[in-house]
Amino acid sequence: MRKSLLLVIYLFTSCLNYLVGQELKVKNFQENLTDISARENQVLDVNSNPSAMVKIYTGLTGLVIDGNRGIEKIEVLPGAVWVWLPEGTSQLKISREGMPMFVYSLPLELTQSTVYSFELESDQLFSVIINTGSVSAEVSIRDSIYNTNSTITGLLENKYPIRIEKLGYLPVEDTIDINESNLYFSYALERSEQAIIKINSIPVGAVVLINGEHVGSTDFSGYRFPGEYHLQITMTNYIPIDTTIVFDPAAQNTYDFELIKNTGWLNPIIFPTDAEISIDGSSVIPGIKELNAGSGHSISVYKYRYRILSEAFQVSRGDTLTMNFTLEPEQGDLSFIIEPGDADIKMNKTEINLDIDEDFKLRKWNGSTQLTMPVGEYSLKAKSKGYLTVDTVFSIPDAKTKYLYMTMPVKKLNRGSAIALSFLFPGIGQYYSQRKAAGAGFLTAGILSLGASGYYFYLSESLAKEYNNAKSSYQEETDVSSVIENRELMDNKYQSYLDATRLRDICLGITAGIWFINIVDAGIFTKLHKPVLQGNIGNSGNYNLTASPGINSVGASLNIRF
Numbered sequence: 001m002r003k004s005l006l007l008v009i010y011l012f013t014s015c016l017n018y019l020v021g022q023e024l025k026v027k028n029f030q031e032n033l034t035d036i037s038a039r040e041n042q043v044l045d046v047n048s049n050p051s052a053m054v055k056i057y058t059g060l061t062g063l064v065i066d067g068n069r070g071i072e073k074i075e076v077l078p079g080a081v082w083v084w085l086p087e088g089t090s091q092l093k094i095s096r097e098g099m100p101m102f103v104y105s106l107p108l109e110l111t112q113s114t115v116y117s118f119e120l121e122s123d124q125l126f127s128v129i130i131n132t133g134s135v136s137a138e139v140s141i142r143d144s145i146y147n148t149n150s151t152i153t154g155l156l157e158n159k160y161p162i163r164i165e166k167l168g169y170l171p172v173e174d175t176i177d178i179n180e181s182n183l184y185f186s187y188a189l190e191r192s193e194q195a196i197i198k199i200n201s202i203p204v205g206a207v208v209l210i211n212g213e214h215v216g217s218t219d220f221s222g223y224r225f226p227g228e229y230h231l232q233i234t235m236t237n238y239i240p241i242d243t244t245i246v247f248d249p250a251a252q253n254t255y256d257f258e259l260i261k262n263t264g265w266l267n268p269i270i271f272p273t274d275a276e277i278s279i280d281g282s283s284v285i286p287g288i289k290e291l292n293a294g295s296g297h298s299i300s301v302y303k304y305r306y307r308i309l310s311e312a313f314q315v316s317r318g319d320t321l322t323m324n325f326t327l328e329p330e331q332g333d334l335s336f337i338i339e340p341g342d343a344d345i346k347m348n349k350t351e352i353n354l355d356i357d358e359d360f361k362l363r364k365w366n367g368s369t370q371l372t373m374p375v376g377e378y379s380l381k382a383k384s385k386g387y388l389t390v391d392t393v394f395s396i397p398d399a400k401t402k403y404l405y406m407t408m409p410v411k412k413l414n415r416g417s418a419i420a421l422s423f424l425f426p427g428i429g430q431y432y433s434q435r436k437a438a439g440a441g442f443l444t445a446g447i448l449s450l451g452a453s454g455y456y457f458y459l460s461e462s463l464a465k466e467y468n469n470a471k472s473s474y475q476e477e478t479d480v481s482s483v484i485e486n487r488e489l490m491d492n493k494y495q496s497y498l499d500a501t502r503l504r505d506i507c508l509g510i511t512a513g514i515w516f517i518n519i520v521d522a523g524i525f526t527k528l529h530k531p532v533l534q535g536n537i538g539n540s541g542n543y544n545l546t547a548s549p550g551i552n553s554v555g556a557s558l559n560i561r562f
Contacts, residue, residue, distance in 0.1 A: 024060075024094060024102040027119040027181065031108075035115035042113070043073045043084040051084040052110035054092075058120040058183070060127050061151050066093045078149060079129040079184045087112040094120065121180035127153040128178055130162070131186040137166035148187075167248065168192055168227035194223040195249035199231070201257045206235035218257075231255075237263045237292050264293040264315030267322045268301070275303040275327055293317035301325045305353055305375065307398065329356055330375035332396040336404035341367040343384035343408060350377035350393075380404075385434045387411055415526045422522035426514055429522030438525070442518045449511035456504035463497040470494075 038053040045051050051072045056065075057080050065074060065083055068091040073084040083092075089110045095101040110116065130139050132148040139146050140163045146152045148164065157179045164172040169189040176185050199208055201218035208220045209232040215222060218233065226247050233241040238259040245255055266289045268277060277284050278300040279291070291297055293315050302308040306327040315321050338345060345365040349357050356374050375398050381391040387408040396402055413433055422429030427443030430436075470490040477486045 024096070025121055025180070026104055027121065029107055029118040030116065032115040032117055035117075037082075038084075038113045038115050041082075045072050045086040047086075049087060050113040052087060052089065052112055053115045054083045054085060054110070055115065055117040056081045056083065056120050057117065058127075060096060060120060061153065062096050063120075064095045067091065068093075078131065078151070085110055119181070121183065125153070126155050126157060126178050126180070126183055127151050128155055128176070128183045128185065130164070130176075131184070132164060132166075132189050133186075135166060135169065135189050137164050137169065137189060139164045164189070166227075167246065168225040191225055194225050195247075196221060196253055197224045197247055197249075198254040199233070199257070200254065201233055201235075201241075201259055203235070203259065206233045206238070206259060208233055233257055233259070235259055237261060237290065239294075262293050262317055263290050264317055265290055265320040266297075266299070266313070266315055267320055268299065269322065269324045270301055271326045272303060272306075275301050275306070275325075277301055288320070291315050299323070301327060303327055305330050329354060330398040331372050332375055332398055333370060333401040334373050334394075334396060334404065335370040335401055336380075336406065337368040338366075338382050338404075338406045339408065340384050340387065343367075343382045343387070346381045348379050348381075349374070350379065382406060382408055384408055386413075413526050415523055418522040418526040419519055422519045423515075426518035429518065429526070433522065433526045435525065438521065442514065442521070445514045446511070446518065449507060449514050453504065453507035453511045456500055456507050460497060460500035460504045463493065463500050467493040467497045 032055075035055075037055075038050070041053070043051045056063075063081060065071065065081065067083075067085045067089045069086045069089045071083060071085060075082045087110060090106050090108075092104045092106065093101055094104060106116075129151055130146075130148045135148075137148045139148050139152075141152070141155075141160050155178050159175055159177045161175050162173070164174075164187060166189060168191065170192050172187050172189065174187070176182075199218060199220040204218050206218045208215050208218055210224070211230050212232075224247055226249055228244060228246050231241070231243055231245050239262040241257055241259070247253070266279070268286065268289075270277065270286060273286075277286055279289060280297055294317065296312055296314055298310065298312050300308060300310045306329055309325050309327060311323070313321060313323065343366055347363060347365070352358065353376075354374065357376070373396050375396050377393065377395050379391060379393050381389065383389045388411050390406060390408050392404075392406070394402055394404065411434070418429035418432050420429075421432050422442075425443070426446030427439040427441070430439030430442055433439075467490065470486070470493040474483070474486040474490045477483050
């Protein structure tokens with residue numbers, strides 16, 4: 001069957017007549033059984049069936065092609081037009097500006113996924129393609145210059161001498177014979193020999209890129225094919241060079257460039273002076289810095305416990321830019337309310353690093369206030385008469401407010417406890433009742449009376465010993481002249497002893513009286529000096545530490561019962 005089909009095609013192509021139309025004609029229609037382009041580049045028709053492909057080889061341009069069943073896709077290539085058509089197509093319509101429409105009845109209906117081809121020519125002016133592969137060159141035809149790999153139109157049937165030239169390649173000279181069957185010409189260009197190219201700069205050491213490839217640094221020397229190159233020369237703090245050079249060893253092989261410096265200076269003035277500086281992400285030593293001009297830079301100034309300052313800047317070529325930076329300490333706000341309002345408040349900063357921290361070292365406040373404080377950890381202690389001492393720790397974050405509300409628990413006073421403490425020693429019960437003045441008075445009186453009692457007790461004991469010794473001497477004395485003297489001594493010692501015991505008893509009585517009065521005072525006045533608060537005090541005290549809604553605030557509540 002296939003042999004019969006090929007025989008039909010052969011007979012058709014052998015008897016091919018030139019189609020209706022005076023200028024277009026078809027040659028060499030055939031089915032390409034070994035060509036699988038239709039399968040590799042499959043296009044489905046409207047019925048989702050694979051299309052057939054017709055390859056039209058021609059040097060003509062501006063063709064408009066249609067089929068009796070439509071066209072699925074058309075692709076124009078150098079020297080050819082590929083057309084995808086539905087299965088069963090039997091006729092093509094080809095038109096071109098300035099020519100009548102050419103209707104071509106195919107020798108057979110097209111079959112899906114099959115490739116067919118023919119040549120399309122004109123019997124008047126011809127269009128040719130001179131192909132030089134991946135290299136685009138110039139071709140001269142009768143003193144006219146054209147580009148290869150593109151369609152050259154308007155040529156009559158004739159023989160033409162041509163010359164193909166491309167810098168870096170050996171020239172090609174040939175004669176082409178243009179006729180209706182000879183419109184496509186292909187040539188392979190050969191590279192010419194490499195030669196040494198030298199690229200120098202002042203100053204040396206600049207980076208050299210040729211066609212985007214890093215090849216080294218100036219002064220550069222290397223082998224290259226003759227041709228056109230994109231040259232870039234860059235060096236830090238210099239204006240880059242970006243140009244195109246045409247390397248023709250016969251004309252020039254050395255290229256000299258002078259780089260122009262492109263820098264300015266930055267003079268940062270910093271406070272505190274020991275702050276650290278970073279420019280474009282790299283730490284630098286304080287002082288005037290030379291930087292690349294015309295491009296953006298950034299500077300950051302930072303120091304522990306200070307807020308970082310960052311700023312973008314740009315220096316002008318040849319100028320000095322002065323920038324002033326004054327760092328602010330990291331600070332936040334504390335807003336607190338402590339009840340009762342007359343409580344003595346002490347705050348102590350956990351870690352002292354800066355002079356500003358000293359301002360909050362054991363300072364006292366009372367009541368309620370709002371403070372601006374250095375960032376860090378703090379402890380707070382509140383004391384007030386009639387209340388339990390409370391303390392807490394808190395932290396101050398940067399640029400935020402910490403809210404504290406503290407209600408000090410009432411100190412419950414017990415008469416029995418006050419009496420028991422006063423029994424132990426005068427004044428302790430008064431101190432327990434937070435009557436500091438009374439406590440100090442009883443404590444002082446107790447110490448003095450007890451001390452005096454102890455002194456006279458010791459003195460009376462010593463004088464008793466002296467009296468007993470004098471009495472023994474008197475009783476044992478045998479000398480009549482000394483008896484009277486010893487008796488007087490004994491009487492004096494006895495009188496001193498009596499005086500000391502009298503004072504001892506008085507001091508002991510006073511001490512006992514102070515002790516008694518102290519105990520009675522503690523028992524009577526303990527309740528009278530209890531703090532008077534609004535509402536029912538009850539038997540428990542509450543300690544509340546809360547953080548009100550604020551920036552990054554944290555809430556806490558603590559309840560303590562006594």
